[in-house]
Amino acid sequence: MTAARTGALRTALATRVVVADGAMGTMLQAQEPTLEDFQQLEGCNEVLNVTRPDIVRSVHEAYFSVGVDCVETNTFGANHAAMAEYDIAGRVYELSEAGARIAREVADEFTAREGRQRWVLGSMGPGTKLPTLGHIGYGTIRDGFQANAEGLLAGGADALLVETTQDLLQTKAAVLGARRALDTLGLDVPLLVSMAFETTGTMLLGSEIGAALTALEPLGIDLIGLNCSTGPAEMGEHLRHLARNARIPLLCMPNAGLPVLAKDGAYFPLGPAELADAQETFVREYGLSLVGGCCGTTPEHLRQVVERVRDMVPSARAPRPEPGAASLYQSVPFRQDTSYLAIGERTNANGSKKFREAMLEGRWDDCVEIAREQIREGAHMLDLCVDYVGRDGVADMEELAGRLATASTLPIVLDSTEVEVIRAGLEKLGGRAVINSVNYEDGDGPGSRFARVTALAREHGAALIALTIDEEGQARTPGKKVEIAER
Numbered sequence: 001m002t003a004a005r006t007g008a009l010r011t012a013l014a015t016r017v018v019v020a021d022g023a024m025g026t027m028l029q030a031q032e033p034t035l036e037d038f039q040q041l042e043g044c045n046e047v048l049n050v051t052r053p054d055i056v057r058s059v060h061e062a063y064f065s066v067g068v069d070c071v072e073t074n075t076f077g078a079n080h081a082a083m084a085e086y087d088i089a090g091r092v093y094e095l096s097e098a099g100a101r102i103a104r105e106v107a108d109e110f111t112a113r114e115g116r117q118r119w120v121l122g123s124m125g126p127g128t129k130l131p132t133l134g135h136i137g138y139g140t141i142r143d144g145f146q147a148n149a150e151g152l153l154a155g156g157a158d159a160l161l162v163e164t165t166q167d168l169l170q171t172k173a174a175v176l177g178a179r180r181a182l183d184t185l186g187l188d189v190p191l192l193v194s195m196a197f198e199t200t201g202t203m204l205l206g207s208e209i210g211a212a213l214t215a216l217e218p219l220g221i222d223l224i225g226l227n228c229s230t231g232p233a234e235m236g237e238h239l240r241h242l243a244r245n246a247r248i249p250l251l252c253m254p255n256a257g258l259p260v261l262a263k264d265g266a267y268f269p270l271g272p273a274e275l276a277d278a279q280e281t282f283v284r285e286y287g288l289s290l291v292g293g294c295c296g297t298t299p300e301h302l303r304q305v306v307e308r309v310r311d312m313v314p315s316a317r318a319p320r321p322e323p324g325a326a327s328l329y330q331s332v333p334f335r336q337d338t339s340y341l342a343i344g345e346r347t348n349a350n351g352s353k354k355f356r357e358a359m360l361e362g363r364w365d366d367c368v369e370i371a372r373e374q375i376r377e378g379a380h381m382l383d384l385c386v387d388y389v390g391r392d393g394v395a396d397m398e399e400l401a402g403r404l405a406t407a408s409t410l411p412i413v414l415d416s417t418e419v420e421v422i423r424a425g426l427e428k429l430g431g432r433a434v435i436n437s438v439n440y441e442d443g444d445g446p447g448s449r450f451a452r453v454t455a456l457a458r459e460h461g462a463a464l465i466a467l468t469i470d471e472e473g474q475a476r477t478p479g480k481k482v483e484i485a486e487r
Contacts, residue, residue: 017283017314023295056103065299080143092148096152097152145177149178153189159191164227168205199234210331214326223249225253225290226253227251228255232252279291323463330410332380342378344410347371387416437464440471
């Protein structure tokens, strides 16, 4: 991978519409690989990267032949959760690297042949486990995505695409795993996130588009958008929200409509011209920078999309971002139109005897009910503090943050003096949390609590409450408060 190639991709995304490919799985299955090709792991398409690279190569060639700018690697399932179901979790890196290498070879051949740069998007699918629901541990899934990303980068991917995400905590784990891979390898490539929204209008676990944007944009990703689950008709309102609020460029890769059940099985009804119509409209109205297709889309679909949008420039946007925090379900702006921002404090073990006693006795449902009472009474966020002498704060935070992640519709303010307790909370919350708090009591140098907490906030995209306290103590005068705040 060369810096020049990556730079060219960034330039292209900033100046014109870049076109990606379409469906991968159906194209592979159409060539009828045998059970031996799958190494007896039926349905594990990623194994074909090592047993039948010719089949995988032919799919990439079919899409590049119709003029797309980039293809996705055959690595949608090359993550810990999906591979573990086949008992091959140890092959994540191998299959990721092989998939990226095949795509890289084909991209380079077309670049040399036609004199126009082609790129490779490293596909990082969601896996089959939802960490928010406790199906898999956060650290396990994050580390699996890191191996996935490291393999893709070693194989020559020009960008990493975290796609078809269904659980915001899973999405964050994938992004953080990818970030760790980039840091480990000393690389800097675009990091893209594409979410799957159901016909209900939310992600699988109920996340609204506003919650998703609030949670994911602070992670430092380069593009955000939608793919899979629905056709373009169901994506318009979500793209409208992103166009109005997202600071970063947008992408969209819809299915060829919603699947229709027929006597011969399911099929996708949206034709190539209809997909091209939709993508042209999206580029013009919402300023998309990257378009493509997902389930049911074919090279012919993408050929017509290329013809329609390749020479277009994304329409200029004037986003109006609204700073805030988010639960798994909804975003809450920091600036309230008709009220101050009210943070419910009754889920604080140091401020509420009722909550503390319930926590000490392990009455977790009672703790959750206390949180719900504050929601009903109009709080905008919930302060969660489990610090108590003699208790295992990490364990208590994991228990309560894990429960409130799905039981509370409000964002959580993680309130602790212990860095590892804050970390435990962040690794349970798919939304955007607030950390309460940071100060300069022990300075701001390496190893200080300020440095450790701000590093955590940066990694997880959390917001921070900062107190005007320095090495000399609490600021007492307006001038001193301003001095510390500016520092």
